[in-house]
Amino acid sequence: MKKRSTLTSIDVGTTKVCTTIADIDDGDGIRVIGVGVTPSQGLHKGLVVNINDAKESIRESVKKAEQTSNYKVESAYIGVTGRHVSSLNNRGVVAVTRNDRLVRPDDLRRVLASAQSVKIPKDRKLLHVIPRSYAIDGQVGVKNPVGMHFTRFWTEVMAAVMICVSTSSLKPCIPTG
Template sequence: MKRDRIGAIDVGTTKVCTIMADVYDDQELRVLGVGVVPSRGLHKGLVTNINEARESIKQSIRLAEQMAGRKLESAYVGVTGRHITSLNNHGSISITRNNQVVRPDDLKRVLSVARTVKVPTEQKLLHVIPREYVVDGQKGVRNPIGMHGFRLDVETHIITAAVTSVQNLTKCIRSIGVDVEDLVMEPLASAEAVLEPDERMEGVLLADIGGGTTDLALFKGDTIYHTSVLPVAGYQVTRDISVGLGITYELAEEMKKRYGDVTPREEDPAAKEISITGDGHSVSYNDLSEIIKVRIEEMLRLIMLELPQSDYRKLIPAGIVITGGGANLPGIAELGQKITRMPVRIGFPVRMNGVSDVLDNPAHATGVGLLMWKLRNHDTQTRKDREKGMRGFLMHMFRLFK
C-alpha cells in the first residue's frame, strides 16, 4: 500500500507541537511521532525572539523525530495572530469552448480571477477558499466540473497574513532544515479535527482558545463563512489570577492547570482552601473560580460580538464548539450555554492510528487538524505550488521578451 510522509507544526504562545505521520492511499493516517515542548520567543502568534522561537521549534521537532525514528523533511504549519485579516471576494469567467462544459482548468482560472483582490503590500495571501460556485446564475453549486454553462462565478473567502510575521516564522523552521509545505490559518485546521459534517452544514462557530489568541471560524452550508482572531485567551486568564492573588505568573499558570474551574464545586470540602505558597498562605477555591469565571464570561461575550449578524441563532443553529487549551477548563461549556443560550460542546481531535493517545486533548486540535487539512486539500494549491507556478510564469515571460 502506497504511503506518503507528512508533518504538522503548531507554533503557539504556550507550546510547540510537532506531529509526524504516514498517510496511506486509502487516506488513513498513522501517527509515528509527537513532540510537545513549552514555547519561548512567541506571543499572540508573533515571533518576539527569533533565536528562542527557533530553539523551541527545534526541540519539538527533534522529540517527534526521535519517536518516529526518522527525519522530518517538510511540514504544514499553523498561523494565527491579530495580523491575520479576511474578506469575501468574487470571480467570474466565460466558458468559451464549443461544448460549454466546465473543466478543472476553468476552476483554476476563476479562482485566479478571485485572487486578484487588492492586498496591502505588508500583507500576503494565505488562503483563497471557494465558498460556492455559480453556473449561469445557478447558485449553491459545490462542484461545477462537468456542468454546462456560458459563465462560471465563484464566491471566495480570502485570508491574508502579515508578510513579516510569516517570514519570521518560516525562517525559524527552515533554519532547522525543515521545509514549509504550506501555511494554514489555525482555526481552519482545528475545524478539520473537531467539527462534525452536519455541524458544518447547519451552521456552527468554532472557538479555538489558545494561550495568546482565540481563533474563530464560522461554517455554514459546509463552507467557511467568517474568520477572525481575538487577542484574548488563556494568557489573560493566567494574568488575572496572578494580579488577583498577588502571585507570580508561573505560579498562577500552575494553579489554573491544577485547580482551575469556571464554577465552584462546593460539595468538595478539600477544594475550599488551596495552598499557594507553601508558607501557610492559601486562597479559597471559590475566589479562584470567580477570577476565572469573570474573564471567561467576557471572552464568550466578545466571541458573540464577532458574529457577522445579530440573529446568530439562525446563523449557527448547531451552536459553538470550543477547542484549544482553553477548552480544558472544567465548566467552560456549561458557562458557554448559559451566556449564549445555545448548544456548546468541547471539541476533541479525531482519533488516529499509531501513537496518538497523547493527542487526545483539545489543546492539540490544530496539530491534528493540519494533518487533516493535507488530506482534504481545501486550497487548490499549496504554497510551494503557488510559488512554482509564479516562477514558471516569470520564466515564460522572460523567454517571450528575450
C-alpha cells in the same frame, strides 16, 4: 531514520509548539505516527519576539516528533494564528471558452486564480484562497461544478492574509536540512 511518504504539520502557538507527523497511505488515508509538543518560547500573541528562542522551541518540537515516529522531517505545513492573520471575501469569474460549455478541472483552477487577484494592503501577504461556494449562470450553491454546462462561472472565496513582517520573522525559526 526511514524515508516514507509523510505529511508534517507544525502548529506554532503562544503557549506551545506542536509537531505532528502522519504516514500517508494510498487507500486508507493518514495515520499519525509522531507527535512532539514543547513549551513555546520567543512568541507573544502569535508573533515572534525572540528569533533564537522561537527557533529552539520549534526545533525541539520537530525533534521529538521525529524521535517518536522514527522519520526525518523534510518539509512541513506551518500553522499560525493571531491578530496578524485575517481574511477577506472575494469573487472570481470566468467565461466559457469552449463549444461544449462543460466545466472542467482546468476551469476550477482558472476561477480560483481569478479569485486570487484580491487587492490586499502592501504590508500583507496572501496565504491561501478557500472556495466557499460556486455558481453557474446565476445558480448559486453549486458544490461540485465539474461536468456542468455554463456560460459564466464564478466562485465566492475566503482569502487568508497575514502581515508580511510576521512571515519574514517566522521563516528563520523553521529548521532546514
